[in-house]
Amino acid sequence: xxxxxxxxxxxxxxxxxxxxxxxxxxxxxxxxxxxxxxxxxxxxxxxxxxxxxxxxxxxxxxxxxxxxxxxxxxxxxxxxxxxxxxxxxxx
Amino acid sequence: xxxxxxxxxxxxxxxxxxxxxxxxxxxxxxxxxxxxxxxxxxxxxxxxxxxxxxxxxxxxxxxxxxxxxxxxxxxxxxxxxxxxxxxxxxxxxxxxxxxxxxxxxxxxxxxxxxxxxxxxxxxxxxxxxxxxxxxxxxxxxxxxxxxxxxxxxxxxxxxxxxxxxxxxxxxxxxxxxxxxxxxxxxxxxxxxxxxxx
Numbered sequence: 001x002x003x004x005x006x007x008x009x010x011x012x013x014x015x016x017x018x019x020x021x022x023x024x025x026x027x028x029x030x031x032x033x034x035x036x037x038x039x040x041x042x043x044x045x046x047x048x049x050x051x052x053x054x055x056x057x058x059x060x061x062x063x064x065x066x067x068x069x070x071x072x073x074x075x076x077x078x079x080x081x082x083x084x085x086x087x088x089x090x091x
Numbered sequence: 092x093x094x095x096x097x098x099x100x101x102x103x104x105x106x107x108x109x110x111x112x113x114x115x116x117x118x119x120x121x122x123x124x125x126x127x128x129x130x131x132x133x134x135x136x137x138x139x140x141x142x143x144x145x146x147x148x149x150x151x152x153x154x155x156x157x158x159x160x161x162x163x164x165x166x167x168x169x170x171x172x173x174x175x176x177x178x179x180x181x182x183x184x185x186x187x188x189x190x191x192x193x194x195x196x197x198x199x200x201x202x203x204x205x206x207x208x209x210x211x212x213x214x215x216x217x218x219x220x221x222x223x224x225x226x227x228x229x230x231x232x233x234x235x236x237x238x239x240x241x242x243x244x245x246x247x248x249x250x251x252x253x254x255x256x257x258x259x260x261x262x263x264x265x266x267x268x269x270x271x272x273x274x275x276x277x278x279x280x281x282x283x284x285x286x287x288x
Contacts, residue, residue, distance in 0.1 A: 005176050005179075006173070006176060009169055009172050009173055009176060012169070012172075013165060013166065013168075016165045017162055017166075020158060020161050020162060020165065020281075021158070023158075023281075023282065023286050024154065024155075024158045024286075026286055027154050027285055027286035027288075028154065035146045035147075035149070035150050035288060036143070036146070037142040037143070037146065037288055038288040041286070041287065041288040042287050042288060045282045045283075045286040045287045045288075046282065046287070048282065049278060049279055049282040052275070052278045053275045053278055053279065056168060056271055056274055056275045056278070057271075057275065059172075060168050060169065060171075060172040060271050060274070061111060061172075061267075061268055061271045062111040062172075062175075062264075063111065065107070065108060065111065066108065066109070066110055066111055067108045067109075067110060068108070070117060073121060074121075077124055077125065077128070080128075081124075081128045081132075084128065084132045085131065085132060085135055088132045088135035088136050088139065089135050089138075089139060
């Protein structure tokens with residue numbers, strides 16, 4: 001089944017909002033005793049964020065229909081940023 | 092409809108590759124993305140150097156308010172994407188309605204951000220309180236500045252939509268592109284300042 005442009009936008013918005021609520025549940029241990037650094041939470045937060053940003057770029061900014069060079073540039077930035085964040089946290 | 096608007100496909104699902112908005116705006120978006128990326132990496136390095144202190148300060152932020160602000164900006168990003176989609180279909184009345192929703196979301200976001208700052212200042216958390224709050228005010232302040240510039244972009248889109256004589260899909264897409272950038276920068280800021288541990 002092919003989704004219309006409107007349906008794709010609604011699906012993207014719904015996905016982004018649902019993922020945000022997942023991030024909320026990950027960070028919701030605030031106030032439940034001492035908060036300590038947690039590599040799993042950090043990794044999840046970074047991974048979820050990269051997914052959300054890519055959905056915004058591909059669907060809302062319509063890069064999925066853009067020339068290949070723009071798709072590569074945006075994906076290249078996102079991959080480099082994700083790698084830099086993981087190195088900054090885990091290295 | 093202008094020559095520019097007529098020259099562009101009316102649907103994004105016609106299978107043809109095309110630049111969404113002006114190339115100059117994409118250069119700006121990538122410069123902003125790389126600049127903010129460096130801020131985020133520097134934040135993470137400082138966080139890792141004194142994680143416990145950062146987390147003590149982070150726990151004073153209202154996570155629910157951060158989530159609400161994120162949902163508001165995501166909704167405003169959706170509505171400006173819907174504005175572009177309606178403009179492509181020639182339904183400029185619906186496009187303008189969606190643009191108004193976008194601006195409303197932006198105003199609500201800015202109001203909640205100012206409220207959050209006032210709460211933190213009331214708790215004695217200033218820019219100079221500690222490293223976490225220095226980053227918090229710097230990142231959220233720089234972002235709010237971009238939200239304000241985003242209102243100018245939305246104003247340009249409104250100016251285009253208002254009159255049939257000057258409607259340019261390319262300019263409408265360009266304004267929307269800036270607003271989406273404001274959205275994805277906030278998505279990253281939310282993860283770093285409110286969620287990451």
